[in-house]
Amino acid sequence: MAPATQEVVVLGANFAGLGLTHILERRIFPVLKRLDSAVTFHVTVVTPNSHFFFKVAAPRAISKSGAIADDSLFRPISEGLKQYGDSVSLIQGKAVKLTPETRKVTVETNIGERQDVAYDYLFISTGTTSASPLWTLHDNHEKTVKAIHEINDILPKIKSVLIAGAGPVGVETAGEIAHNYPEVKITIVSAGEVLNGLKPGTSTKAKQFLKGAKAEVLINKRVKDHSTTNGSTKVELDDGSSRTVDLFIDSRGASKINNDFLPGSWLDATGRVTTRDAYFRVKGDGQADVSGVYVVGDIVSGSTNTAIELDAQVLCATSSFSVDVARKLGHDTSKSPGLLSYIPLIGSWFKSNVPRQAEFKPMKDTILVPFGPTGGVGQIFGWGAPSFMVKKAKAEKFLIELVEPAITGNKYAKIT
Structure with missing residues (x-):
């Protein structure tokens, strides 16, 4: 039986970290509480940046004053997390040391103080930093x-x-x-x-x-x-x-991979974190306990560093977390709900509430690259995307309409 309160630490809070937190709160925790109503979760988000940066739209934002308003491109992280009340804490600072033996992260806050944050489960999503602050946040x-x-x-x-x-x-x-x-x-x-x-x-x-x-x-x-x-x-x-x-x-x-706080034995030759399976569980070095430790985003070994891939990573990694917690609670996560679950109308009666491992299924060979607001190039599952499709899908607004659901978490349907 797992302890009553599970401490979940999320390192980094732009696309990956913020998405992770929203999925955990809106979709994963409610399902796990159905398995054991006594278990509770607390999330600590550690990040130096106070604002979310929709970096996807940066090329348009730099091209002309007012092309995209600052308050559309940058939004306070606290604005999106306040809905979760005391179940989420936000620490403005950086992880400077990870001690897997004691399952603690040492954090240096933005005002220069140090504190140790204990974790039962850890998500590493510290990403990478570009040479120019035009493309990624340089802390502030x-x-x-x-x-x-x-x-x-x-x-x-x-x-x-x-x-x-x-x-x-x-x-x-x-x-x-x-x-x-x-x-x-x-x-x-x-x-x-x-x-x-x-x-x-x-x-x-x-x-x-x-x-x-x-x-x-x-x-x-x-x-x-x-x-x-x-x-x-x-x-x-x-x-x-x-x-x-x-x-x-x-x-x-990327000019820097944000891995300074991690054991070198966890990293591949490029400085990214290696995983032990296809579900974003950290491999580690065979010495320290890495159970319940996951990695997502640009810092993952083999990542293509695309937003499309990131969404699939986040869904898969949070699924891994839910399966691991369910197993600790004594549930068998390997059983299929059976053929009856697929029968219309009555199928839902036979579906199990026990989490199942989600596969990592990104949209492969898919990317859209605008060339100005009237069109561009791209490919969808490897097939060439015509310019008019790139225009409608991305070039006209540069996906700025996705900022609001990313901040609020509304891109993820809430389970009650």
């Missing part, structure tokens, strides 16, 4: 707000921009600048192909959009260094050449 969301406003102010005054990185963010940023400032000369530098890793047809279409915008595309080259003097930036490439531009935008993805 005000740094990202400032960086966005600075680009807003600079873009109308420049004649040239170099974008390092030709992944989705780099291509989307080029498209937004081309739409709002067609007179600006755009150079985009890619270490591999444009939209490397996607289907060749998707990459080819993206290059056609860039060509239409008269952008200079440099593939198989890397930015080696850059320095700014008197308002101009000299960008040095690894082939010995250089470009001098009015603005340099670094969109090369």
